[in-house]
Amino acid sequence: xxxxxxxxxxxxxxxxxxxxxxxxxxxxxxxxxxxxxxxxxxxxxxxxxxxxxxxxxxxxxxxxxxxxxxxxxxxxxxxxxxxxxxxxxxxxxxxxxxxxxxxxxxxxxxxxxxxxxxxxxxxxxxxxxxxxxxxxxxxxxxxxxxxxxxxxxxxxxxxxxxxxxxxxxxxxxxxxxxxxxxxxxxxxxxxxxxxxxxxxxxxxxxxxxxxxxxxxxxxxxxxxxxxxxxxxxxxxxxxxxxxxxxxxxxxxxxxxxxxxxxxxxxxxxxxxxxxxxxxxxxxxxxxxxxxxxxxxxxxxxxxxxxxxxxxxxxxxxxxxxxxxxxxxxxxxxxx
Amino acid sequence: xxxxxxxxxxxxxxxxxxxxxxxxxxxxxxxxxxxxxxxxxxxxxxxxxxxxxxxxxxxxxxxxxxxxxxxxxxxxxxxxxxxxxxxxxxxxxxxxxxxxxxxxxxxxxxxxxxxxxxxxxxxxxxxxxxxxxxxxxxxxxxxxxxxxxxxxxxxxxxxxxxxxxxxxxxxxxxxxxxxxxxxxxxxxxxxxxxxxxxxxxxxxxxxxxxxxxxxxxxxxxxxxxxxxxxxxxxxxxxxxxxxxxxxxxxxxxxxxxxxxxxxxxxxxxxxxxxxxxxxxxxxxxxxxxxxxxxxxxxxxxxxxxxxxxxxxxxxxxxxxxxxxxxxxxxxxxxx
Numbered sequence: 001x002x003x004x005x006x007x008x009x010x011x012x013x014x015x016x017x018x019x020x021x022x023x024x025x026x027x028x029x030x031x032x033x034x035x036x037x038x039x040x041x042x043x044x045x046x047x048x049x050x051x052x053x054x055x056x057x058x059x060x061x062x063x064x065x066x067x068x069x070x071x072x073x074x075x076x077x078x079x080x081x082x083x084x085x086x087x088x089x090x091x092x093x094x095x096x097x098x099x100x101x102x103x104x105x106x107x108x109x110x111x112x113x114x115x116x117x118x119x120x121x122x123x124x125x126x127x128x129x130x131x132x133x134x135x136x137x138x139x140x141x142x143x144x145x146x147x148x149x150x151x152x153x154x155x156x157x158x159x160x161x162x163x164x165x166x167x168x169x170x171x172x173x174x175x176x177x178x179x180x181x182x183x184x185x186x187x188x189x190x191x192x193x194x195x196x197x198x199x200x201x202x203x204x205x206x207x208x209x210x211x212x213x214x215x216x217x218x219x220x221x222x223x224x225x226x227x228x229x230x231x232x233x234x235x236x237x238x239x240x241x242x243x244x245x246x247x248x249x250x251x252x253x254x255x256x257x258x259x260x261x262x263x264x265x266x267x268x269x270x271x272x273x274x275x276x277x278x279x280x281x282x283x284x285x286x287x288x289x290x291x292x293x294x295x296x297x298x299x300x301x302x303x304x305x306x307x308x309x310x311x312x313x314x315x316x317x318x319x320x321x322x323x324x325x326x327x328x329x330x331x332x333x334x335x
Numbered sequence: 336x337x338x339x340x341x342x343x344x345x346x347x348x349x350x351x352x353x354x355x356x357x358x359x360x361x362x363x364x365x366x367x368x369x370x371x372x373x374x375x376x377x378x379x380x381x382x383x384x385x386x387x388x389x390x391x392x393x394x395x396x397x398x399x400x401x402x403x404x405x406x407x408x409x410x411x412x413x414x415x416x417x418x419x420x421x422x423x424x425x426x427x428x429x430x431x432x433x434x435x436x437x438x439x440x441x442x443x444x445x446x447x448x449x450x451x452x453x454x455x456x457x458x459x460x461x462x463x464x465x466x467x468x469x470x471x472x473x474x475x476x477x478x479x480x481x482x483x484x485x486x487x488x489x490x491x492x493x494x495x496x497x498x499x500x501x502x503x504x505x506x507x508x509x510x511x512x513x514x515x516x517x518x519x520x521x522x523x524x525x526x527x528x529x530x531x532x533x534x535x536x537x538x539x540x541x542x543x544x545x546x547x548x549x550x551x552x553x554x555x556x557x558x559x560x561x562x563x564x565x566x567x568x569x570x571x572x573x574x575x576x577x578x579x580x581x582x583x584x585x586x587x588x589x590x591x592x593x594x595x596x597x598x599x600x601x602x603x604x605x606x607x608x609x610x611x612x613x614x615x616x617x618x619x620x621x622x623x624x625x626x627x628x629x630x631x632x633x634x635x636x637x638x639x640x641x642x643x644x645x646x647x648x649x650x651x652x653x654x655x656x657x658x659x660x661x662x663x664x665x666x667x668x669x670x
Binding site: 129130131132133188189190191192193194196197198221222224225226227228229230231232233235256258259273274277278 | 594612
């Protein structure tokens, strides 16, 4: 995917629905030249509003559909803007279940103009089943007590902290936003079920003994819909280190109000037990909390309580960064 | 899929490679009119050897590719026989990763002659994600300590025992052989990873309070490649009852010699714990052992030891049937 990007926000009215665009802007602001909405859209990321033509003049190469809607479909009301972007010289990228390439007018326009369509949700290759053989190199996987709790942000903040101190580290994306941010990866929730572990093994191949792959986790073992993806990703990643992501004030799973968020200590125990199947040395090394809906006093209490209960360092990747957790990692795996 | 069947055994030389055909013959002998091999094939199921023409004269409606090879592909050497079957008036069915419909000569011949191609490994529909809401009706899922350990046979034997005593019970197939035997189902290892639980929920829909869905399990939670499928199937099935399948003399996972078979009691505990996420009342109700490589003395010792250790009835579904386990089920859920 060529950067810079124009971020398409469609007609969404809640920031949560634009989390793909918000994530790209948070982690790769230098890639983002502007935003564009269609009628009805009210979400504002604070970027300059611009047409595809203006974005192209300012150097944009790709317009990214930066939103997620239920069902992952592309409504008709977006089509004119998508076509206009192609005509202005931009490629298109999306992480929806509906493929850009399956919409005839998009496919035909892109073909006529020589533009590229990136459907990052659909794997562009097939994978073998996992083989379970241990690979050289160190691996960290972020796991958690729910979806949308900060696993991608924690992994990106850990990569940033590791690189800042000269450690060899690469973020490995497993979802569409992470792929847009890092320019590569595989959407593990979209591979055929038999090959989840195989895709995870492919994503973090053999590497130097002191190199860290920092792998974006997905879902939770305690999710009634998605735990299978989580388990396959854990097994294929063979993590040495687990960072457990948690929102202390969340009570129910997002979108599954009939399921409580798992107990943090139970989640740490279950995830570590699962990881030890393919890496007997797997261990939890920190807790990354999402404090976006908490007061300062709540945050302080929560960190103190979690550190006491788990014996692990606890920080918010956005508010505090992950230095404290990477310090702890360096005591366990000295260079 | 229309029965009766002609079973295609290809060029395989080991009975294990013909397990799909062997399973169909074991459970639906009345559907099987004959077998056919190509040059090099030595596996013999004891059925009359016949050409597609003769099979069609004897009433066969479908030729089933009854074998599994590594990679799930269809070699060129099979093609003439597959075309001959279509020309003799038979439909074709297969459970390979390669689709019959993706082979031009097969597709074109079938189209020209009006025959139907059944690729049962590929889901013919899409599924929503699981919703985790409890459905009426009772559900039994077979789980186990490895792949290819007897989960399908145990489920079929339980359905048979339940029906023989007038209980309402339906076998629910989750793999290709089970689909050929029961004529319906979904190959859960072939759905997109995000929808494993959703497919399992679809497979055993709401039913009468005293009706049992007896669901064929897949893999094991202790498998480095396939545990994600196992966990999604457990969560979507919401089993009330778990029957744990085990081969006492197996030491390593089939095809994964670097992984030991899990301890039976650990497997019962882990599987029950996982199942309780979506059905807090889930419990293990029996152990189904595979005794195909054991002596009479070993079998007797093994059953005594497992029953003592687990407190659950233990039997071989092929050798003893599952009556003892269904007796136990009836004490827990009296009609």
